[in-house]
Amino acid sequence: MTTESNKQSEEEKYCVRYISFAKPVERLLVRLIVLFTVLLLLAQSILTHEGIRYRISKVDRAEGVPAAESASNP
Numbered sequence: 001m002t003t004e005s006n007k008q009s010e011e012e013k014y015c016v017r018y019i020s021f022a023k024p025v026e027r028l029l030v031r032l033i034v035l036f037t038v039l040l041l042l043a044q045s046i047l048t049h050e051g052i053r054y055r056i057s058k059v060d061r062a063e064g065v066p067a068a069e070s071a072s073n074p
Contacts, residue, residue: 047053054060 047057
């Protein structure tokens with residue numbers, strides 16, 4: 001009987017320690033997800049401006065003439 005009650009109290013202690021550890025970690029993860037989502041949206045909105053995109057993105061500088069322009073000038 002004592003080993004069974006001792007086992008149960010150890011399980012309860014573990015559950016309490018786990019919950020006290022997991023709650024702050026979960027809060028931190030949720031905050032990080034929100035932060036990175038906001039940063040992603042901000043970066044994508046900045047890249048919609050052509051002048052800024054040309055300076056930030058190497059792809060735009062390395063691109064050739066757009067297809068629409070090359071089709072109109074044979």
